[in-house]
Amino acid sequence: MKQLHERAHELLEQKAVSVIIGYGEGTEGRVRPVFIRTLEAVRLLVWDDRCRVNLAVYLNKPEIRKFGFPIAVVSTPATVRTIVQLIAEHQLSIGDVVVLVRENDTVRALIQKEDLEQYARNNPVIFPPFVIEEIELLKKMSIEERFTYWQEELAKCFKCYACRAACPLCYCEKCITDVNQPQWVCVAPHPVGVFEWHINRAMHLAGRCIECGSCTIACPVGIPIALLTIEATRVVKEEFAFTPGIDCNAPSALSTFRVDDKETFIR
Amino acid sequence: MKEFEPKIVAFVCNWCTYAGADLTGTSRIHYAPNVRVVRFPCTGRIDYNLIIKAFERGADGVIVSGCHPNDCHYTSGNFHARRRWIVFRTLLEYIGIDPRRIIFSWVSAAEGAKWADLVNKAVREIRELGPAKEFINMKQWYEFEKALGGFRG
Incomplete structure (x- = not known):
């Protein structure tokens, strides 16, 4: 000190x-x-x-x-x-x-x-033990159990946008949730609005989130929302071999592509 | 009891799949009438929010289809879209929504028969899965908002 x-x-x-x-x-x-x-x-x-x-x-x-x-x-x-x-x-x-x-x-x-x-x-970002526990817990769940888990967690959300304010990478001056014509994200904190907000947040941070956990710390009702962006970052890392936050000249993962990206799910 | 008829929305690109679906019609191939086709300029334009909105408004399944890789009218729209789908699909699965409800495909303008097969197979699979139970709650709230006249999305 x-x-x-x-x-x-x-x-x-x-x-x-x-x-x-x-x-x-x-x-x-x-x-x-x-x-x-x-x-x-x-x-x-x-x-x-x-x-x-x-x-x-x-x-x-x-x-x-x-x-x-x-x-x-x-x-x-x-x-x-x-x-x-x-x-x-x-x-x-x-x-x-x-x-x-x-x-x-x-x-x-x-x-x-x-x-x-x-x-x-x-110096990689090290998750606190409770985050690792939660990730392991979700990994073991079936898809129905995960649905119930997230329904219960997201039901608490009243859309204060503290996660957005605390996130150093959510810096857009006009956020998609503030756009009302067309209104992509419903403003009310009911299941529709909450679901749309969290999916949008995770998609916009996919391949950019450096997993600091500020959003979870900021959340006043204790939703482990960092898990969503951690999952998005995991996919990006696994599929596109891309880690955010280690290269000052790196392009954005979702605005570039490789011709041989995996497409096992496409018919 | 009447059998469950799934509602399926298809987001297709103008240059390949839309023309492919047109070919299915002009070739007089019959396929399931459960699908509602929405035409887009390119798969790169198909925002994941549109897929979410389709489910909230009562779709039981979504088909997303466009040009084969390297065939995009705009050179790389489908490659960008593919990256987005990979992430989006995983996120939905993580949040507990069955990824089998969203069917991704490449259908070219010459593949009228493939389009018919794709739709028939999708209808069969989604009929087995049943109505989109994950979104029942959300659908009610959507109806509620619409009744209030406050929903512009």
Whole structure:
């Protein structure tokens, strides 16, 4: 933590970054995001095992962007992958972000493409145990059981769109759910609207989701929605040998194709 | 009791399958009348949302068909569509919806007989599966919204 403070102090003093996005002490023993702009505020930064939420989401917010690039972000492995994916999707340029990562008890600042990609490749996103359990559970279920499982889970959804707000890769200024002519996604939180929203969310994140789990953490009613995008990413990985978030120049998985893509299900 | 007659919606591309289905007609080949054909410019245009909407509005099965690989009128529309189908199909299966209800196929403009076979087989299979029970709940809500006049989709 001391190292992080020193590094943050240094960055702000040299005016190398406009703002540092990091974790600070919140209420009830939880951490919350803090935005550090002055040298006095650097002491607010904390960095421990509680810091899991993906802070890259703030890089897309106009309120943060107005401070001007470069911006420093205190990053977990998932955050680094997110930033690489955002660069691949031309939402950020190399040099816009100073990525602060922890490596062998030291704090490193990654800026260059090679450093980011190397870190992203060497540090895969690790799922918490309860997520792995849930994935295994769903794998063992029959299709009817899965249907019941998702009906029960999705019945809780009241469409607050916290999953969308928390997702660093849901950055469209006009989301498909906000389009009302034609209305692709029904707005009400009844089975039709909920089903359409979650399928659309998963399809739009297929091959892009870096599996940070921010959506599940953000969900106020505790739906394990990350499972849907994890499944989508798994398929993309398996069928098209494509892993998001490790290559700054990667094309989008669903807007490219190979002539020999598998088509066992097509008659 | 009257036998269950499935309602099937077919999303087909203008250049191959639509012409193929036309050939089936002009060749006077009989096939099951359960299918409603919707013509699209290309399989690349067939959004997965359209498939979802078809089920919500009471379809029991969907056929999606277009040009064979390398035959696309727009060079690569069917390749892009194929990638999307792979992901979409898996997601539906994950969420608990029987993927056998959606039938993907390539039917060229010369394959009138294949179209007839495809439809007949699809009707047979979906009749066995029965009405789309996964969407019964959603259908009711759709009807409700329509009654309120608030559903524009």
